Structure formats: C-alpha cells, structure tokens
Amino acid sequence: MAWTWKTAYRSFYYATAPEPDDIALDPATTAVLVIDIQNTYVAEPEDPEEAARWRPFLDRMRDVVIPNTVALAADARARGVEVLFARIACQTQDGRDRSLSQKKPGFNNLLLPKDGEASQLVPDLQPQGDEITVLKTTDSALTGTNLRLILHNLGIRTVICAGIFTDQCVSSTVRSLADESFDVLIVDDCCAAATDDLHRHELEVLNMIYGHVVRLEDIAGFFAA
Template sequence: MNWKTDYRSIYYLGAPEPDDIELKFEETALLVIDVQNTYRSRPDRDSLSAEEQARYDLWTPFHRRLDEVLVPNTADLLARFRSNNIECVHARIASHTKNGRERSLSHCKPGWNDLLLPKDDWESAIVPELAPQGDEIVVTKMTDSALTGSNLRLLLTNMGIRNVVCCGVFTDQCVSSTVRSLADESFNVIVVEDCCAAGSEELHHKELEIINMIYCNVMSSAELKAMMGL
C-alpha cells in the first residue's frame, strides 16, 4: 500500500499528500490493543446447530487473519521495537471483579459487547506470542478506549511519548475508539493496517478509511519499519 494516498474517504479526495513523519524512538510507543485469548477461542463446529455454524463460518476469515496476519506481524513489530529500546505498551479488556460490576455500560449490553473477562481468567490474558516482557506496561480497561478506560494518557505523557503506533482488535471498535481518544489528546497516531483486524474485511477497511488522515495515519508494517529504520 501507499500510506500517503490509500484509505482516503470522501473528505480527503484531492487533498495534498501528507508530509513525511519523523518518529523519534524516545518519543514513540507501540500500543497493542486487546489481542486476547478470548478472541481465539472457538467451539467445535460439528457440535453447533445449522444457524450457529453459519455464524461460525462468517467469523472464519477473522480468525484466519488473526493467526496468519495480525499476530505474526505484531510479534515482529514488538521484537523490532524491543531491540531498539522503544516503549511497548499493552491494553486488554479485563474486569477487576468476578461479576464485572464495574464494567462500562457498553460492555454490559446484551449480545456481542457483553464482555465479562475477569482479570485472572485465561480468556482475558494476552495471547502468548504477544505477551508483555520485562517491565512493559499493561493497562486494564472495561471500556473500548484504552485511554478513556485507564491512566494510559498520564503514563504516556510522563514517559515523554508523543507518537503512538496502534495495533490490535477490533479495528472498528477498541482500536478506533483508542485512536480517536489519542488524537483528541494531541498524540500523533499511526495505525498499522496489517496488524489490525475487524469482524469482517469490509468493516476493517471501511473503518481505516474513516479514521485515516483526521485521527491517524494508516500504513502497513513494511512502511512503518522503513520509515523508522527498524
């Protein structure tokens, strides 16, 4: 892809190409959002009803992207950031209480967003390939935005971070919400296209088009690595 011209919405048709971005290592952090065991867990398809199998099949492309694209690409970025002593930060959805009584309203509604993930349960843990190392910061949230739902803004500011590189799931939900919050707090935000995933490719690409150029710059991991010399 070409980050300067791709993912343009109607608002930015004909707009000039953005300037090159300088991402100083000491002012930059990689933020990996909500890549947790719960999103890898799947039932045995043969045990499901016909209706449940249809929903299962709709989610298969997401799971394939998660395992074959998002996780390996993000693991590579983490390794490169770590080898250059660039901050790596992790966010996860997890409740401090067993019954999740402190969850935000959006995480209590029936259906997809009814997220009860007690902090010590296997489901709430970050997937092993992307697990935090050493003293890397992990923020726990019960909101979509990692900034709104934690003290992340304070932590980033105290570390002198001005640029946040975002990866994770879901592109159109927690990633997007976090990106918008970061932008509103005047952080310079990069979203790495091939380190994110949504429930469908259509949702993934449409959300990137919506947030690109106003809340962030969207680019591939190859473009990011070339830009930063990683």
C-alpha cells in the same frame, strides 16, 4: 499501483487532499500499543455455523495480525521503543465494575475477569520485562485507565496502534489519542475487524483525521528518516 500510505484509505473528506508529509519517528518519543489481542477473541466457536461465520477473521488473526504484531513489537524493542498493552478485563468476578458499553446484550456483552484465561493476552504477545499493560472495561484504552498519564510520563508523542477490533476498541483508542494531541499511526496489517469490509471502512474513516494508516513494512523507513 504499488501501496503507499500517502494515498491509501482516502475517504470522501480527503479524496482530493495533498499527500501528507514524510513521517520521521524518534524511538525516545514513540510507543507501540497492542490493543485487546486476547485469548477470548481467537478461540474457535463451538457452534459450527458461528465457527464458519468467524473463519475469515480467525484466519486473518492467525496468519496476518498476530505474526505481524509480534514482528512489530520485536522491532520496537530492538530500537528501544516502548511496547505497551491494553486488555479488556474487569476487576470483579461478576463484572459489576464494567462500563455500560460492555454490559449491553449481544456481542459486546463482555464478562472477562482479570485473572481468567479468556481475558489474558495471547501467548505470542506477552509483555516482556517491565512492559506495561493497562486493564480496561471501556472501548478506548485511554478513557478508563491511566494510560494518558503513563504515556505523558514516558515522554511519548507518537503511538503506533495494533490490535482488535479496528472498528471498535482500536478506533475508540485512536480517536482518544488524537483528541489528547498524540500523533497516531494505525498499522493496517496488524489490525482486524470482524470482516474485511468493516476493517477497510473504519481505516478510511480514521485516516488523515485521527492518524495515518500505514503497514508494517513502512515502519522501519519512518525510523530511518
């Protein structure tokens, strides 16, 4: 069966739900938000075993997520749609201003000072002109920033989300946006989790409740509707 966002990624809760209405986007009230596509996450691990473990994610980032997000941002700019960025970055060198979720031991123990190379957005996804970037020490791009106020001041009603990780910062941001009554689109092929299973599962959880899961190929049709 051909892909259609109206029936894909259905969780148990929505397995029997009717198809959603068509989506019609207004460039004046729509924004693209690129979440945490930063140097630290695409760097090759030094340990060969870790490099092999992360290979599927790194390949997806290189071959799918980054080029598709570049295309998403370029299309948005051509339509006059706001493009915004969020990145994990602390204000202090020792990270004492980080939230607890980014101080706990393990993968999410993130020390990314704002001026360090590791915390910067990848070269292919740099803001252009006066595009806005928010710095966060939280998973949600709304919780620890003034992004909600920025979106409100820009007159935004719909946010198209891309970035990483699907099951962490993307998910937290999408949920926060939905709680603040923004319409949200999550672009499947502009996002990644550490594994495809985690990515697919989280999209099922988010879909229809917190937003609609779509693909890059769908976006142009939404603006044409």
